Amino acid sequence: xxxxxxxxxxxxxxWKLIIDRIDQNLVPLTGEQLQKQVAPDKNRLFYxxxxxxAIHDRLFPLLGLGxxxxxxxxxxxxxxxxxxxxxxxxxxxxxxxxxxxxSKLTAAFEKFTPEEWLQKHTAxxxxxxxxxxxRNRFAVVMSRTNHAAxxxxxxxxxx
Amino acid sequence: xxxxxxxxxxxxxxWKLIIDRIDQNLVPLTGEQLQKQVAPDKNRLFYxxxxxxAIHDRLFPLLGLGxxxxxxxxxxxxxxxxxxxxxxxxxxxxxxxxxxxxSKLTAAFEKFTPEEWLQKHTAxxxxxxxxxxxRNRFAVVMSRTNHAAxxxxxxxxxx
Numbered sequence: 001x002x003x004x005x006x007x008x009x010x011x012x013x014x015w016k017l018i019i020d021r022i023d024q025n026l027v028p029l030t031g032e033q034l035q036k037q038v039a040p041d042k043n044r045l046f047y048x049x050x051x052x053x054a055i056h057d058r059l060f061p062l063l064g065l066g067x068x069x070x071x072x073x074x075x076x077x078x079x080x081x082x083x084x085x086x087x088x089x090x091x092x093x094x095x096x097x098x099x100x101x102x103s104k105l106t107a108a109f110e111k112f113t114p115e116e117w118l119q120k121h122t123a124x125x126x127x128x129x130x131x132x133x134x135r136n137r138f139a140v141v142m143s144r145t146n147h148a149a150x151x152x153x154x155x156x157x158x159x
Numbered sequence: 160x161x162x163x164x165x166x167x168x169x170x171x172x173x174w175k176l177i178i179d180r181i182d183q184n185l186v187p188l189t190g191e192q193l194q195k196q197v198a199p200d201k202n203r204l205f206y207x208x209x210x211x212x213a214i215h216d217r218l219f220p221l222l223g224l225g226x227x228x229x230x231x232x233x234x235x236x237x238x239x240x241x242x243x244x245x246x247x248x249x250x251x252x253x254x255x256x257x258x259x260x261x262s263k264l265t266a267a268f269e270k271f272t273p274e275e276w277l278q279k280h281t282a283x284x285x286x287x288x289x290x291x292x293x294r295n296r297f298a299v300v301m302s303r304t305n306h307a308a309x310x311x312x313x314x315x316x317x318x
Contacts, residue, residue: 001292003163003273003274003277004162004163004166006277006292006293006295006297007163007166007167007170007273007276007277007297008166009293010293010295010297010298010301011166011170011301013293013298014298014301014302014305017305018305038198038316039197039198039199039201039316040198040199042198042316114162114166115162117166118162118165118166133160133165134165134168134169134172136165136169138165138166138169139169139172139173142169142170142173142301143173145305146173146176146177146304146305146308147308149305149306149308149309149312150308150309150311150312151312152309152312153308153309153310153311153312153313154312154313154316157197157198157201157313157316
């Protein structure tokens, strides 16, 4: 492996580790268990799983990987706080959506060459990217990995 | 910047972002505010700050950057759960330790070349590193970045 390949493989491994941790902590839970809040008056596990699914689903267009799969999750799990809207999906459909979104993303990431990791994401203009080439796909995926770790830390409190 | 430099700069930025977030969320708190638990029967903010300081302090020997600064934090904040031992430091000394440890680490990371990022960490043998070259400094710092994000997600619940 070249140095570039080692660096991107390490970051991809970090992404996979947090996805695995959520797979192990949240996906096996029943619909009733997902209704539990991480702390009094804080988000339900169901909301956190919906939020992470919606945020990751947004990566398809952001990274130039195609259309979103579940845009309907934005309104209840990004735009609005928990319990403002009724859940539009069942627990089992939400878990399926989580798994599908992340399987497809990980499969796409595994095919990226270092040059493809360093391409600009679609929310930055050519001019701005020329000024700051760190606004690339690699930065976006590292940021989402940290975001997932942040909410996983909250989710484990409900155990 | 070369591709390698862009990749390592992006990861370093991710580390700095989470350190900044903790600087903003925990360091301004009073000793009394740091006694707050993130949720009923869960860790105090003081414990989380001690834990993160101790874990980051361990990076000095692990990354070959020299001796530890605060080994006495391991016993109360890594080996034992919260409130098992009395806090051996005041809030103001703990905040100073946090800031010193991370300032020194970040200054060292900023000087790493891509080759230096890819050197093995000191807890892996030459033989094992030859088999798996992803057991490098870069992987360790990404892992600690995610660990810090995990506990930051918990700390913000105490707000």
